[in-house]
Every structure is written in C-alpha cells, then in structure tokens.
Amino acid sequence: MSRRSLVFALSVAIAVSATAAFGSPHDPKDVTASKGMVAAASKLAAEAGVEILKKGGNAVDAAVATGLALNVVESNASGIGGGGFMVVRLADTGKVIAIDYREEAPGASTKDMYASEKAKAEKLGVYGPLAVGVPGTLAGYQMALDQYGTMTLAEVIQPAIRLAEEGFELSPTVAKAVESNFENLSKFTPEKANPFLMDGLPLEAGQKVTQPNLAKAFRLLAKDGIGAFYNGPIGHSMVDNIQKQGGIMTANDLQRYKPVLRVPAEGTYRGYKIYSMSPPSSGGITLVESLNILENFPLSDWGHNSPKTIHYMTEAFKMAFSDRGNFLGDPSFLNIPFEMLESKKYAKMLADRIDDGKAMQEVPATDPSVDEHWSTTHFSVADAAGNIVAVTQTVNYFFGSCLIDPEYGFVYNNEMDDFSTNPESVNSPEPGKRPLSSMSPTIVLDPDGKPFMSVGTPGAWRIITSVAQIMSNVIDFGMSMDEAIEAPRFTARVLGAKPDVLQLESRIPESTVEALKLRGHEVKVRGDYDLYFGGAQGILFDSGKGLLIGGADSRRDGDVVGY
Incomplete structure (x- = not known):
C-alpha cells in the first residue's frame, strides 16, 4: 500500500x-x-x-x-x-x-x-x-x-x-x-x-x-x-x-x-529518512542497523507476522544486538565505528548470513550489559x-x-x-560516564523529505525491536498509527554469543509459533497485550490534508490529545 x-x-x-x-x-x-x-x-x-x-x-x-x-x-x-x-526537528x-x-x-x-x-x-x-x-x-x-x-x-x-x-x-x-x-x-x-x-x-x-x-x-x-x-x-x-x-x-x-547536543543517528528504510538517538543510547544505531538488514527482504510479500517475516526480523535483531554489545557505549569513553554500523553495504553482508530455514544458534560474541x-x-x-x-x-x-x-x-x-558489572566491559562504570541505553525517540521523514512519523516506546532493550516493528507495520504493511502500535509484538536479542529466547505475544497464532520452533528458535509466549513489550506513542503526519494522526499504546495508560 x-x-x-x-x-x-x-x-x-x-x-x-x-x-x-x-x-x-x-x-x-x-x-x-x-x-x-x-x-x-x-x-x-x-x-x-x-x-x-x-x-x-x-x-x-x-x-x-x-x-x-x-x-x-x-x-x-x-x-x-x-x-x-530528546530528538527535535525544527520546521523552519x-x-x-x-x-x-x-x-x-x-x-x-x-x-x-x-x-x-x-x-x-x-x-x-x-x-x-x-x-x-x-x-x-x-x-x-x-x-x-x-x-x-x-x-x-x-x-x-x-x-x-x-x-x-x-x-x-x-x-x-x-x-x-x-x-x-x-x-x-x-x-x-x-x-x-x-x-x-x-x-x-x-x-x-x-x-x-x-x-x-x-x-x-x-x-x-x-x-x-x-x-x-x-x-x-x-x-x-x-x-x-x-x-x-x-x-x-x-x-x-x-x-x-x-x-550534550548530539548528532542524531541517521539512516533510511525503503526511502524513508530516519533520525533517532545516538550514543550513549544504542537505540538509534541498532534500529538503523536492524532496518538496513531487513531492507534486503520483501517483508510485505511475506505477510505481517508470518513465520518467515518473524524469522528474518529475529535474525536481523540478533546480529544488530551483537554489534550493540561489542561497539556501543558512551562516545566520550570509546571510539564507535559509526560508519560501519550505519552502512548499507555492511548490512547486506549481515543479511546474506540469514538462513531461510534455520535460526542462528551462535552469533559473534557480544557484551549484554544493559537491561533497562x-x-x-x-x-x-x-x-x-x-x-x-x-x-x-x-x-x-x-x-x-x-x-x-x-x-x-x-x-x-x-x-x-x-552499567555492566564486568570491569572489562566497554560499558563499565567510570566517573562522569553515561551508561548505555536502548531509548530510541525517532522522527521519520517521507521520501519527499516531509514529516511522516514520530514514534518511541519504553521497554528496555525491547524498545529497539518494538520501534522497528511499528515502523515496518506502517511502511511495509500499510497500518494506521494506532493499528501499528496495537499489533502483536515479538522480540529477540543475543546474550553473549548465544541467542536469547524469542518472545512473542500470545495473539500470534500457535501455528506460527510452531513454524518458528521448526526453524530452531527457542520460543516463549507471553500475554496478549503484554507490558513487557513497552507502551508506544506515535504521531503520523498527513501533509496533504494538514492532519496529525496519533496513536497511544493500550498496553499502558497511553492517550492522545490534539486540537
């Protein structure tokens, strides 16, 4: 659509x-x-x-x-x-x-x-x-x-x-x-x-x-x-x-x-321009890297939350989270390879590693030091x-x-x-250091450069996977703002070199869950509208009609007020 x-x-x-x-x-x-x-x-x-x-x-x-x-x-x-x-786009x-x-x-x-x-x-x-x-x-x-x-x-x-x-x-x-x-x-x-x-x-x-x-x-x-x-x-x-x-x-x-004024993390997804938070938040870069990987696949043809779509999104999340643990932290205390992590070429290399029929059982070592x-x-x-x-x-x-x-x-x-409890981690405590975060306040422009979406959510490391899914729900699957927010969610990451459990809301069909298990995913089914997956709030912009269209997550007490 x-x-x-x-x-x-x-x-x-x-x-x-x-x-x-x-x-x-x-x-x-x-x-x-x-x-x-x-x-x-x-x-x-x-x-x-x-x-x-x-x-x-x-x-x-x-x-x-x-x-x-x-x-x-x-x-x-x-x-x-x-x-x-805070991410701000100035109109003038x-x-x-x-x-x-x-x-x-x-x-x-x-x-x-x-x-x-x-x-x-x-x-x-x-x-x-x-x-x-x-x-x-x-x-x-x-x-x-x-x-x-x-x-x-x-x-x-x-x-x-x-x-x-x-x-x-x-x-x-x-x-x-x-x-x-x-x-x-x-x-x-x-x-x-x-x-x-x-x-x-x-x-x-x-x-x-x-x-x-x-x-x-x-x-x-x-x-x-x-x-x-x-x-x-x-x-x-x-x-x-x-x-x-x-x-x-x-x-x-x-x-x-x-x-500190920061340069936001930047990227594109299917022509839509993304601005999100940069380190010490891992959110923006990990979001951009995940979407860069997914851009290589026709998700809309595969269907929303189909076994194949969830499988490929899960694998993309795993690899992006591996890089998150290895490379991201307070930029005042370490050198971050921004160009590599935001690169389409690098993402294509990662995309090529995904096996259609088999979940990764090991991902390059990471340091899972954050659990907001x-x-x-x-x-x-x-x-x-x-x-x-x-x-x-x-x-x-x-x-x-x-x-x-x-x-x-x-x-x-x-x-x-x-902070990590491991003193050797890039995210260990030091005087004046800012701990790694997953927060991902995000502004999206359409291919013509006009405002398209503002979105974000709480939910610890699930912030990144939730924002990616909401954006995909709108861009790939034609959902409205609140429809995209209310849609069933799932999340995945890595712990060390090993994939964590793939967690899904129970509204995702049992047949899909079984198909994911056959691909080798370890699965945990949570509640139907589970607070574990955050509480997103977002606004879509209809520049043609001059309308703002807002959605707020019923997983929490979210609400939208406009005039």
Missing part, C-alpha cells in the same frame, strides 16, 4: 481528542487533529502539553510541559530524578538535533564497584543509594527551552504544579507498579515521604494522589530555575539523603552535570508550525532505586544498573 493510501485510510475523523466507543480498550483508536498533538503515556500529561500549545508555545515548550506532568502522574517511570533523550530549517540528558556516574564511581559477589547478591546497583546516577532531566529541559523553545520553565511547569497540588486518580498501571515495588519502596523511603503508600499499604487504582512535596519542588524551580536543583536546596536534599544511606553522590557531581526495565516513558509532540519532538526518558526500573526524596517528593533513578 502506498504512503498516501495508508494515511488517508485512517483519516476518518476531524480534529478532536475525543475517541469513539469501541468494543475493546485494545481496539485501534487513531486520533486526528489539525493544529497540534501530544501522544503520551497519560492523558493528563498529554493535556498539559496541549494546554501549552494552545497558549502559544511550540512543540519544545509542550514537550517539556508534558515531561514535567508525567513526573507527577507517572512518577514511577520518569521525572526530575532521572534522565533521557528542517534541521534535526538530539539532546542527551542521560544520567552520569558519580565522580567516586569505579569500574569494579558492582563486580563482587556481595554487590551482585545485595543488588547494590539496582536498589538503594549506590544505584543512583546523577540526574539530567532538568538540565536537558532547560537546554531545549533556551535553544529551541519560546516559553520559560516557570511557564511550562504550571500544569505539573497544578496536578501535584490538586491531585489525580491513580491509574491501574501505576497502582500495579506501586504494589510490585512495595517491599523496596517501604525499605528505602519512609511512608511519610511516599505519597503512594497509606497506613502501611500501597494505594489502589482510583484513589486520589496529591504530592505537596513535589509541588514544593516545582514551585522552587519556577521561582529560581534549575539552579534550585543543581546548586540549591532540591539537589542538596537529594545528596544528603543518598549519603546518609551510604551512597557516593556529591554536590559537586550535580554542579558538574551538563546536557519497564519504567521508561515516551511521548511525541507536534505543533501547528511543523516542529516535531520525540522524547524518551526514564528513572530505569519502576520507581528507580525506590528512593523518594523526603523533602521534595521526586523519585531517584537507579540508572547505575545500566
């Missing part, structure tokens, strides 16, 4: 954020709008972004407002105690830039700090004070506003302040995250400092949550700017709390933190002028290190877990 056909096939409603009633919450629900749109993991956060758009802000302003609101309504997944990546110049506000290792970090059996057994890099990396979210937001926005932090933070003070009903997804992490939340954060616990028990879905401590932090930020965090009372509270519990972060670590968890979040924003922003950010695990600031109410990340 041509691009025009697939876009117009889904353009059946006019410019509203309301959706029609469907029989299932998982039925595709494309939302159309003509002026601006935010697709996020929470309707309240998406509304915060659109509120800023309606007040005259651009997509960057709205993205920061959305991210701050997500800190309130989905604080288990991201916030000012974490970090992330067509330039695409990437902002890296990934967390850093504190200055006292060492390569072997998590290598001992004691450190592994006690999960020192996962929970508690030694798991916390230096946060970058606010520094990244400020860079984005200063260089590409039109409004101040004090202006865009207002919806988040209101949400924190007035409260909101706890969603089922966040309530489940609270319940799942109840033991560690109770261990590291006193109940009086945790708005998600009451009378020794986790709050349930539907109960109202107010966050006066977080509102206090946001009001300080509105008044004094990000200095209140990096060189002021909010950051001092964080450092004091971490050090009291045995951590190594210092005030100097916060003061030294700087976001579900708590990441993604949102996509577009404004009337044509600016596009794709943001993926995180605190790593749900509720990060399970430390919540006792005075200012924000969750501390556990991003140090994204």
Whole structure:
C-alpha cells in the first residue's frame, strides 16, 4: 500500500481528542487533529502539553510541559530524578538535533564497584543509594527551552504544579507498579515521604494522589530555575539523603552535570529518512542497523507476522544486538565505528548470513550489559508550525532505586544498573560516564523529505525491536498509527554469543509459533497485550490534508490529545 493510501485510510475523523466507543480498550483508536498533538503515556500529561500549545508555545515548550506532568502522574517511570533523550526537528530549517540528558556516574564511581559477589547478591546497583546516577532531566529541559523553545520553565511547569497540588486518580498501571515495588519502596523511603503508600499499604487504582512535596519542588524551580536543583536546596536534599544511606553522590557531581547536543543517528528504510538517538543510547544505531538488514527482504510479500517475516526480523535483531554489545557505549569513553554500523553495504553482508530455514544458534560474541526495565516513558509532540519532538526518558526500573526524596517528593533513578558489572566491559562504570541505553525517540521523514512519523516506546532493550516493528507495520504493511502500535509484538536479542529466547505475544497464532520452533528458535509466549513489550506513542503526519494522526499504546495508560 502506498504512503498516501495508508494515511488517508485512517483519516476518518476531524480534529478532536475525543475517541469513539469501541468494543475493546485494545481496539485501534487513531486520533486526528489539525493544529497540534501530544501522544503520551497519560492523558493528563498529554493535556498539559496541549494546554501549552494552545497558549502559544511550540512543540519544545509542550514537550517539556508534558515531561514535567508525567513526573507527577507517572512518577514511577520518569521525572526530575532521572534522565533521557530528546530528538527535535525544527520546521523552519528542517534541521534535526538530539539532546542527551542521560544520567552520569558519580565522580567516586569505579569500574569494579558492582563486580563482587556481595554487590551482585545485595543488588547494590539496582536498589538503594549506590544505584543512583546523577540526574539530567532538568538540565536537558532547560537546554531545549533556551535553544529551541519560546516559553520559560516557570511557564511550562504550571500544569505539573497544578496536578501535584490538586491531585489525580491513580491509574491501574501505576497502582500495579506501586504494589510490585512495595517491599523496596517501604525499605528505602519512609511512608511519610511516599505519597503512594497509606497506613502501611500501597494505594489502589482510583484513589486520589496529591504530592505537596513535589509541588514544593516545582514551585522552587519556577521561582529560581534549575539552579534550585543543581546548586540549591532540591539537589542538596537529594545528596544528603543518598549519603546518609551510604551512597557516593556529591554536590559537586550535580554542579558538574551538563546536557550534550548530539548528532542524531541517521539512516533510511525503503526511502524513508530516519533520525533517532545516538550514543550513549544504542537505540538509534541498532534500529538503523536492524532496518538496513531487513531492507534486503520483501517483508510485505511475506505477510505481517508470518513465520518467515518473524524469522528474518529475529535474525536481523540478533546480529544488530551483537554489534550493540561489542561497539556501543558512551562516545566520550570509546571510539564507535559509526560508519560501519550505519552502512548499507555492511548490512547486506549481515543479511546474506540469514538462513531461510534455520535460526542462528551462535552469533559473534557480544557484551549484554544493559537491561533497562519497564519504567521508561515516551511521548511525541507536534505543533501547528511543523516542529516535531520525540522524547524518551526514564528513572530505569519502576520507581528507580525506590528512593523518594523526603523533602521534595521526586523519585531517584537507579540508572547505575545500566552499567555492566564486568570491569572489562566497554560499558563499565567510570566517573562522569553515561551508561548505555536502548531509548530510541525517532522522527521519520517521507521520501519527499516531509514529516511522516514520530514514534518511541519504553521497554528496555525491547524498545529497539518494538520501534522497528511499528515502523515496518506502517511502511511495509500499510497500518494506521494506532493499528501499528496495537499489533502483536515479538522480540529477540543475543546474550553473549548465544541467542536469547524469542518472545512473542500470545495473539500470534500457535501455528506460527510452531513454524518458528521448526526453524530452531527457542520460543516463549507471553500475554496478549503484554507490558513487557513497552507502551508506544506515535504521531503520523498527513501533509496533504494538514492532519496529525496519533496513536497511544493500550498496553499502558497511553492517550492522545490534539486540537
């Protein structure tokens, strides 16, 4: 199906954020709008972004407002105690830039700090004070506003302040995250400092949550700017709390933190231009390499999620993940062979290794040092002028290190877990180093160079395979935005030199699963709409009709708001 056909096939409603009633919450629900749109993991956060758009802000302003609101309504997944990546396409110049506000290792970090059996057994890099990396979210937001926005932090933070003070009903997804992490939340954060616990028990879905401590932090930020965090009372509270519990972060670590402007990872897929996040995120390059391999095969002829299509995609993912482990990390600490990894010629060589009837049982050695968890979040924003922003950010695990600031109410990340415990790894901890990530905020242009898609998802290393599938669903199989997001997913990678289990959602037919087993794949079938595969948000652009078409993942609390 041509691009025009697939876009117009889904353009059946006019410019509203309301959706029609469907029989299932998982039925595709494309939302159309003509002026601006935010697709996020929470309707309240998406509304915060659109509120800023309606007040005259651009997509960057709205993205920061959305991210701050997500800190309130989905604080288990991201916030000012974490970090992330932002990819921006500027309408006036067509330039695409990437902002890296990934967390850093504190200055006292060492390569072997998590290598001992004691450190592994006690999960020192996962929970508690030694798991916390230096946060970058606010520094990244400020860079984005200063260089590409039109409004101040004090202006865009207002919806988040209101949400924190007035409260909101706890969603089922966040309530489940609270319940799942109840033991560690109770261990590291006193109940009086945790708005998600009451009378020794986790709050349930539907109960109202107010966050006066977080509102206090946001009001300080509105008044004094990000200095209140990096060189002021909010950051001092964080450092004091971490050090009291045995951590190594210092005030100097916060003061030294700087976001970095990066050149985005670039590639093409069947003529569509891809811009995604570059290292220290592995996402963009591994996505581009995977799609470069798959471009050699007629997936649309083989059928969506057919045994052959899944087999070839799985093999491509394995080889791309092998290179991810061998070559990718913080570019300030190692030389990365960008040209090779993004090369069509190199991808063709890898494509030729795929055996149609037999799954690879060994892939060149890799270093599987990263395993981010579900708590990441993604949102996509577009404004009337044509600016596009794709943001993926995180605190790593749900509720990060399970430390919540006792005075200012924000969750501390556990991003140090994204380093390898192996001191010899290219991704081992070092002072000021940024751990390898899989986050893949992605902007796609059509073959004529016009905006086509903004997409991303949480989901750890599954981020890369999910974004690749969503893009293929649209480009190869003519799906609408939300149809592509809701479609059944699968994922694969390598661990060391050996392929990991091929994991599939149960909606993929049993006959397909059996055919994959016959090819030699070890298979694990998961739930039908499994949160393991993330919670994608995306926007398609119909430049001919001037429409924005948004989709949000029902695997999570995703929603789209446009006007």
